[in-house]
Amino acid sequence: MPEMHFRVRWPDDSVSDCYSPSLVVKEHLEAGRRYPLAEFVERSATALNIGSERVRQKYGFACSSAMDQLRRIEETAARFDGAADPQVLVESFIP
Template identity: 45%
Template sequence: MPETFWTVRWPDGTEEQLYSPSSVVTDLFEPGLSYPVPDFLHRSRIAMERASNRVKARYGHPCSLAMGQLDRIEQRIAGFDPKGAPVTCLKITQ
């Protein structure tokens, strides 16, 4: 389960590096692609839940870092218009 970081550009133009304890984000996001806000949130929820479940399967407990990252994504995205500018995945690194 390699730790994975992915950098996004939010609809307001700011960039942020996000964290996953697993490479599962590579299944759901692709560098250079943009995602409408609702789709980005949906994919983020799937990614963080899968990552947390992988940690649970391996170590016996869910990953609080993955769930914390999801909380931060949900808080950040709450301020954006769902029909406005998309979220862009800039890069993914392991």
Template identity: 50%
Template sequence: MPVTHFVVRWPDGHEERCYSPSTIVREHLRPGVYPLELFLVKAHDALDAASERVREKFGYACSSAQDQWAAIELAAQPYRSQPAAHVTVVSVD
């Protein structure tokens, strides 16, 4: 299963390289600017779908995808109180 990484730029300018165990993330995230809440929905859907692909192939969910989602959710917390917060998906490789 091909691993895919995506780079996220948070509202403070910090960039984070994120992991997905599947290329399905490309169906959910594309480079561009997203309102924070929309990014979170798309990232969650992408990582959930990637984990399900692992389950279909190997019989168990991908804990790394789940860990990545937890890290994204934690990183987003400081920006939730900013109504105009945006996240940039820099790249999806």
């Protein structure tokens, strides 16, 4: 199963490299595009849950790394609660 990493820039200009167990993330996020924070979290959650489910279908267990990544995204996003119009930039996909 091809995994993928994607680099995001948060509203405070910090950068994170994120993990997906599947290329499905490219169906939900676009490199070079800015997303409102809540939309980024929602799209990431959708992609990571689909990727985890694909792992379950193939190997019989969910992808804990995808769920850990989602937790880290949600925790980082929570730092910007109350910020005016927080945006997340998907900088690139890293094969």
